[in-house]
Amino acid sequence: MNRAYYDIVYNKPLTENIYEMKLEGxxxxxTAPGQFINIKLDGFYLRRPISICxxxxxxxxxxxxxxxxxxxxxxxxxxxxxxxxxxxLGNGFxxxxxxxxxxxxxxxxxxxxxxxxxxxxxxxxxxxxxxxGFNTKDEIFYENEFKALGAKVFVSTVDGSYGTKGFVTDxxxxxxxxxxxxxxxxxxxxxxxxxxxxSGQYSxxxxxxxxxxxxxxCSCKTKYxxxxxxxxxxxxxxxxxxx
Amino acid sequence: xxxxxxxxxxxxxxxxxxxxxxxxxxxxxxxxxxxxNCLGTFSFKGTTKDARFGNPTPRIAECxxxxxxxxxxxxxxxxKVISEELPKLAKCFSKPVMANVSGFAIxxxxxxxxxxxxxxxxxxxxxxxxxxxxxxxxxxxxxxPEAAAEVTxxxxxxxxxxxxxxxxxxxxxxxxxxxxxxxxxxxxISLINTLLGMRIDLKTGKPVIANKMGGFSGPAIKPVGLxxxxxxxxxxxxxxxxxxxxxxxxxVIEYIMAGATAVEVGAANLVDPYASFAIVNNLPDVxxxxxxxxxxxxxxxxxxx
Numbered sequence: 072m073n074r075a076y077y078d079i080v081y082n083k084p085l086t087e088n089i090y091e092m093k094l095e096g097x098x099x100x101x102t103a104p105g106q107f108i109n110i111k112l113d114g115f116y117l118r119r120p121i122s123i124c125x126x127x128x129x130x131x132x133x134x135x136x137x138x139x140x141x142x143x144x145x146x147x148x149x150x151x152x153x154x155x156x157x158x159x160l161g162n163g164f165x166x167x168x169x170x171x172x173x174x175x176x177x178x179x180x181x182x183x184x185x186x187x188x189x190x191x192x193x194x195x196x197x198x199x200x201x202x203x204g205f206n207t208k209d210e211i212f213y214e215n216e217f218k219a220l221g222a223k224v225f226v227s228t229v230d231g232s233y234g235t236k237g238f239v240t241d242x243x244x245x246x247x248x249x250x251x252x253x254x255x256x257x258x259x260x261x262x263x264x265x266x267x268x269x270s271g272q273y274s275x276x277x278x279x280x281x282x283x284x285x286x287x288x289c290s291c292k293t294k295y296x297x298x299x300x301x302x303x304x305x306x307x308x309x310x311x312x313x314x
Numbered sequence: 315x316x317x318x319x320x321x322x323x324x325x326x327x328x329x330x331x332x333x334x335x336x337x338x339x340x341x342x343x344x345x346x347x348x349x350x351n352c353l354g355t356f357s358f359k360g361t362t363k364d365a366r367f368g369n370p371t372p373r374i375a376e377c378x379x380x381x382x383x384x385x386x387x388x389x390x391x392x393x394k395v396i397s398e399e400l401p402k403l404a405k406c407f408s409k410p411v412m413a414n415v416s417g418f419a420i421x422x423x424x425x426x427x428x429x430x431x432x433x434x435x436x437x438x439x440x441x442x443x444x445x446x447x448x449x450x451x452x453x454x455x456x457x458x459p460e461a462a463a464e465v466t467x468x469x470x471x472x473x474x475x476x477x478x479x480x481x482x483x484x485x486x487x488x489x490x491x492x493x494x495x496x497x498x499x500x501x502x503i504s505l506i507n508t509l510l511g512m513r514i515d516l517k518t519g520k521p522v523i524a525n526k527m528g529g530f531s532g533p534a535i536k537p538v539g540l541x542x543x544x545x546x547x548x549x550x551x552x553x554x555x556x557x558x559x560x561x562x563x564x565x566v567i568e569y570i571m572a573g574a575t576a577v578e579v580g581a582a583n584l585v586d587p588y589a590s591f592a593i594v595n596n597l598p599d600v601x602x603x604x605x606x607x608x609x610x611x612x613x614x615x616x617x618x619x
Contacts, residue, residue: 278372
């Protein structure tokens with residue numbers, strides 16, 4: 072982890088309430104896809120934890136949903152602003168556990184961390200299928216970005232306005248895979264857990280205090296003892312999760 | 315040159331800055347960021363007789379200029395704190411540490427304090443009396459002078475190191491409770507613990523925190539902490555550690571002027587992991603700015619005016 076100031080390169084809407092922001096600054100503390108950053112916003116006491124969508128030596132891309140006043144204010148920032156950020160938080164996904172075909176399942180605002188993970192798995196020479204789940208066509212983002220990486224991409228929408236009608240699991244049941252990685256809402260996790268045929272990793276969300284393991288605000292019980300979602304997670308392996 | 319040293323119950327601190335229990339773990343998350351030996355000391359994660367998972371999540375809510383937590387004293391229990399946490403702590407911290415203890419029965423406090431008292435690195439025992447008494451209808455030990463004194467006596471009877479009683483601000487008369495602890499043998503008083511608060515989610519119409527209520531901390535509570543330190547430090551003859559909303563070196567000086575001997579930094583560590591480090595570094599400059607050569611010269615100066 073490090074704390075540093077990051078310049079905003081751009082901050083633009085992808086859908087009605089989903090924004091993509093690119094930050095420039097020290098990325099040397101990011102060690103794995105699926106880690107997150109914790110952003111201080113003027114006028115708000117606690118930081119906002121947002122998953123890292125992609126990063127390189129100088130920049131970080133995040134995608135976030137406007138859910139409250141903090142993220143609403145964040146959506147108004149532009150390249151004249153900079154942000155106080157704690158960077159490289161959490162464990163992230165462990166791609167070494169996947170030997171063979173990977174399936175990446177992202178639901179809604181759980182899609183972003185799948186992007187850098189997809190890049191990494193492809194770079195490791197693994198075959199990657201991506202399933203993106205949204206409520207409706209207007210909420211879809213990053214389908215083309217995943218395709219451009221070279222992954223096989225499927226989209227599901229609950230109302231059937233685009234792709235497969237239904238849930239990510241309606242696609243997953245027909246996909247061939249040896250390992251899965253997923254991030255998204257709890258109902259989606261529970262549906263995946265019911266039909267998943269292999270080992271895999273889930274990235275969890277929880278209301279956090281500090282985001283770096285000090286306050287024990289986001290603890291959960293696992294088969295291997297108590298874990299802090301912010302520090303020992305957000306990624307947990309399927310075998311250790313208590314549902 | 316300014317002198318930042320203070321004496322806390324017979325142990326000299328290089329400076330009065332003490333990260334508060336529950337905001338600093340057992341130190342090593344912060345030791346990755348800076349050398350925590352720069353601190354006066356720190357108060358480690360509240361330890362109980364048995365391991366505790368704590369409350370269900372969500373445990374955290376945000377509010378204006380502060381936060382609410384209902385972690386519920388998650389800790390591995392005193393045996394594991396001694397066998398696992400303290401050896402790790404010793405690798406990154408070479409000063410005496412403050413052992414923070416909680417309990418739900420008088421015997422629990424005595425048991426846990428007796429064990430920790432024997433640990434070489436423990437310099438002080440900070441006893442949190444804000445927990446509910448399971449044998450007393452769930453009422454917090456810290457809300458009655460009698461119960462707070464009983465805990466103090468029980469702990470003093472089985473320990474050798476300075477015992478600091480950490481008081482809850484959720485009381486009508488903090489002074490009577492502090493005095494009762496002093497009479498029962500307390501070596502110091504620390505205050506304030508968090509204020510009981512809550513938030514409600516407008517979308518669901520339900521409390522944000524699973525436990526419904528929690529401890530409110532952050533800069534918003536500083537005036538309450540200052541007022542209580544001001545009152546208590548005039549009423550007792552033992553050192554008082556002030557806390558509540560401390561974020562800057564200026565806040566530290568304000569608490570010392572109110573009568574504190576040392577000052578704890580809580581929620582600020584969670585928002586900025588370098589907060590305590592920055593306070594330690596800035597303190598000499600701020601002292602110089604206000605013409606303060608020695609912190610002992612200004613201790614309680616607000617009492618005379």
